[in-house]
Amino acid sequence: MAKVKYYYDAETLSYRKIERKTGTTVKYSVMFLLASALFGFIFVFIASQYIQSPKERQLARELQNMELQYELLNRRMNEAFAALENVEERDNAIYRLYFEVNPIPQEQRRAGFGGINRYQKFEGFDNSKLIAETNKRLDILEKAIVVQSKSLDEIAVLAEDKEKFLTAIPAIQPVNNEELTRMASGYGYRTDPFTKVRKFHFGMDFTAPRGTPIYASGDGVVARADNSASGYGKHIRIDHGFGYVSLYAHLYKYNVRDNQRVKRGDLIGFVGSTGRS
Structure with missing residues (x-):
């Protein structure tokens, strides 16, 4: 039951009942609801900026794990490049020199890919630069391995021919x-x-x-x-x-x-x- 309020009327020297108008009540009610809604919206907005949902936390963990995997992959690629460079150096300085064939220039071994942007499909994602750069290094490594593999195939043929040549040369006396x-x-x-x-x-x-x-x-x-x-x-x-x-x-x-x-x-x-x- 709503409380009845009175006010003191100095002219009549008596208490008079306060009459509440319906329009005023509705007005205050609407203002209260609007203020409550605005406050709730502001609270939700602020909370959404600083408090992650379970799904967002899961996505953040997955993103962090992906970054770690890419970092480990790049470390492995560094090791692969170092091992490949050692083979390339011996290929140019020893094998190809011994068989008297021209060394393969570094520009040819590390040549990129011209034409269209091969990594455009990675744009627009989180860490797109990291993903694109990693894939680019993988492509260069793959191509360098192909170049070195073909070089070793060539050296193998030259070695076989050299062996045949050395055994074919008339090199021993025909009579003991x-x-x-x-x-x-x-x-x-x-x-x-x-x-x-x-x-x-x-x-x-x-x-x-x-x-x-x-x-x-x-x-x-x-x-x-x-x-x-x-x-x-x-x-x-x-x-x-x-x-x-x-x-x-x-x-x-x-x-x-x-x-x-x-x-x-x-x-x-x-x-x-x-x-x-």
Whole structure:
């Protein structure tokens, strides 16, 4: 029940009842409600600025965790770049130098990507710069690894060719020293034993007992094993590749056939005195 209020009327010297108008009551009620609503809005606004909701706290934790993961990823990339740079340095300064091929310039190894902005899709997000920069470094690292991988493939081919080259070169004496009687004639000018004319001798003559084993001086393929060449008698030609061919002449007999592949040190024939010997 609402309280009844009175006021003292000095003219009548009596208390009179205060009459409250309906409009005034409504006015005060509306003003109170508006003030309450405004205060509530201000409180909610301030609270929203300083107090996070559970979902916002979860998103903040996820964002913090993502930043940590990107930081760890960048550290790992730094380690990967350091290891790659060590391989690149050895590639240029040792491997490519040994095989006499040009080093790969750093500009080619660390070349970026021209044209359109490859990282535009990362714009507009929180930490978009961090995400874009990390992806850019990943792309450069991936490309550098591809360049180095191709370089190592090239070096592997060169190494294989080098190995073939080294084993193909006629590098050993075809007759063992213990079987060798003497070196009859060397490479260069000499007096022909038959014509007595000074002329160039395109080989080396070894004197050894008949039947002494003759060995291939390098890897190759037997180009011919016959006695059809004038003056050589029974002879063997081995094509070693790389522009090298060796000839073994005046044999007693063969131990190989045409198109047979031989290795350095393989027995190919025996010393004889056929042809112009």
